[in-house]
Amino acid sequence: xxxxxxxxxxxxxxGGSLRxxxxxxxxxxxxxxxxxxxxxxxxxxxxxxxxxxxxxxFYADSVKGRFTISRDNSENTLFLxxxxxxxxxxxxxxxxxxxxxxxxxxxxxxxxxxxxx
Amino acid sequence: EIVxxxxxxxxxxxxxxxxxxxxxxxxxxxxxxxxxxxxxGQAPRLLxxxxxxxxxxxxxxxxxxxxxxxxxLTISNLEPEDFAVYYCQQRRTWPLTFGGGTKVEIK
Numbered sequence: 277x278x279x280x281x282x283x284x285x286x287x288x289x290x291g292g293s294l295r296x297x298x299x300x301x302x303x304x305x306x307x308x309x310x311x312x313x314x315x316x317x318x319x320x321x322x323x324x325x326x327x328x329x330x331x332x333x334f335y336a337d338s339v340k341g342r343f344t345i346s347r348d349n350s351e352n353t354l355f356l357x358x359x360x361x362x363x364x365x366x367x368x369x370x371x372x373x374x375x376x377x378x379x380x381x382x383x384x385x386x387x388x389x390x391x392x393x
Numbered sequence: 394e395i396v397x398x399x400x401x402x403x404x405x406x407x408x409x410x411x412x413x414x415x416x417x418x419x420x421x422x423x424x425x426x427x428x429x430x431x432x433x434g435q436a437p438r439l440l441x442x443x444x445x446x447x448x449x450x451x452x453x454x455x456x457x458x459x460x461x462x463x464x465x466l467t468i469s470n471l472e473p474e475d476f477a478v479y480y481c482q483q484r485r486t487w488p489l490t491f492g493g494g495t496k497v498e499i500k
Contacts, residue, residue, distance in 0.1 A: 311489070313437075321429075321437065321480055323489040336488050370436055379427040379484060381448065383436035 278302040278382045280371045285387030292361050292391075298354040298371030298384055306349040309374040312356045314367035315386075324369070325356065329376065339365075361391045395419055397481050397492035405500040412468040414495045416481035421461045425485040428457055428466045431494075432477045440479075441466060471497070 280303070284296040296312070298305075312324040325345040326334045333345050344357040354371055368388050372380035396419040406412055416426065424444045429437040439448040441457035444464060454469045468475055476499050481492040 320494045321431075321482075321491040323482075323491065326489070334487050379439055379442045379482065380429075380437070381439050383438070385436055 278373070280373060280382055280384035282369065282371050282384040282387040285369065285389045287390045287392065288361055289393050290362060290391055293357070293359045294361065294389060296356040296358065296369055296371075296387060296389070298356075300352045300354065300371075300373065303373050303382055305347050305352050305354050305373075307376075309376055309378075310345075310347065310354045311372045311374070311380065312345065312354075313370045313372050313380070314365075314389075315370070316364075316367045319367075322367075327354065358389070361389075363391050365389060366391045394488055395422060395483050395486055395490050397483060397490055399479075399481060399492035399495045401495060402493070403496045403498060405498050406471055407500045408471050408473055410471050412466075412471055412475075412497055414466040414468075414479055414497075416459075416464045416466070416492050418462040418464070418483060422483040422485040424460060425483055426457075426459070426464050427482045427484070428455075429480045429482065430475075430477050431480065437480065468497070473499075 279301045281299045307329045311326040327345045342360045346355045368386040370386045371384040373382040398417045400415045428441040431437045445457045456467045478494045478496045
């Protein structure tokens with residue numbers, strides 16, 4: 277059974293930094309497409325970033341230059357380093373996994389990030 | 394960026410009825426379109442991928458169709474557990490984009 281478990285969310289002041297983690301089991305982070313998708317309160321889904329098995333990384337324009345996606349192969353864990361956080365980054369952040377060339381079959385339960393003073 | 398426009402925003406139906414949800418893309422997505430279901434407090438669940446393929450464990454009452462820029466998700470014979478929000482998503486080009494969602498509510 278595939279499990280993706282996010283952690284690291286919380287309340288942070290504007291301009292601050294936070295690192296989210298997504299621990300995977302039953303699904304190999306290093307050989308699959310791993311993404312972060314967020315959902316602002318009461319809003320729809322917004323793709324944030326994706327990391328391919330070969331290390332290629334892709335970002336939404338709204339986070340480019342501020343967020344960095346990475347992974348630890350030995351821990352089978354995906355990360356999202358979020359810097360210079362803004363109020364509009366407030367959302368539930370989901371970790372999502374896809375076998376290469378497919379859509380997001382696997383999702384975590386999400387972790388809430390609140391950016392507020 | 395490919396913009397996905399879903400309609401209607403809300404669909405009010407009764408159990409047993411048929412639901413037809415629309416997703417229109419601002420340019421061709423070449424069939425690289427998926428549908429997800431999301432219930433309150435839960436993560437999205439993949440229903441349909443590559444326009445018309447049901448994901449593992451998805452009941453046959455869910456079907457997808459379309460091509461190019463116009464796509465549809467049909468739920469025949471709505472069950473009580475089908476009342477939720479549905480999103481389409483494309484993976485034709487970066488950035489990946491989602492539609493704004495259609496809420497299927499009980500009439």
